[in-house]
Amino acid sequence: MVNPEYRRLDSQIRSSQGKLNRLLARFATLTLDAPIEPDKVEPFLQKKTICQEEIEAFQVQIKTLKEKRKQTPHYLKVKDLPEEEQFQQLSTKSKHFIDTIKMIAYRAETAMANLLRETLSRPDEVRSLLRAIYSSEADLIPDHEQGTLTVKLHHLANRSYDVAIQKLCDELNSTETKFPRTNLRMIFKLGSK
Structure with missing residues (x-):
């Protein structure tokens, strides 16, 4: 150097x-x-x-x-x-914390992948579909009166992907997840309906 x-x-x-x-x-x-x-x-x-x-x-x-x-x-x-x-090495506590976050994210992605595998004809496309979902835009619509935060995902090019995404949305909605630090329940929808 x-x-x-x-x-x-x-x-x-x-x-x-x-x-x-x-x-x-x-x-x-x-x-x-x-x-x-x-x-x-x-x-x-x-x-x-x-x-x-x-x-x-x-x-x-x-x-x-x-x-x-x-x-x-x-x-x-x-x-x-x-x-x-000299370069300072990242402390082991910080490294363990970051590794833990990565493991949680990987496990969450694996759980979603297992759910989508049933609906897609080619199981090897599952992770690429999830990456497409992560990188695509979504509309966030908070409704404080109803106590909800609606996440509207946009349609993808392939109809079979849309079917898989709808199944994922239904599964995520059944968990009734609250958005962090709020009391807004997250609702996932596909398209403009």
């Missing part, structure tokens, strides 16, 4: 080079438009001198940074990274 020190030096060089370019442009635009009189020439010379000194300072700084960058290895192995730059 790219050495963080090399990246930092490279960033400083680019920043300093940009500032130097702006100073050079400003230096080029400094002209004495007034008549040559001591009270006009002195401030002009001071501005030019200050600008010239800043330019020279940036040139020295850039040269020093480039020398440091040249001596710094461009790439490092991860094991050679300084302590503060």
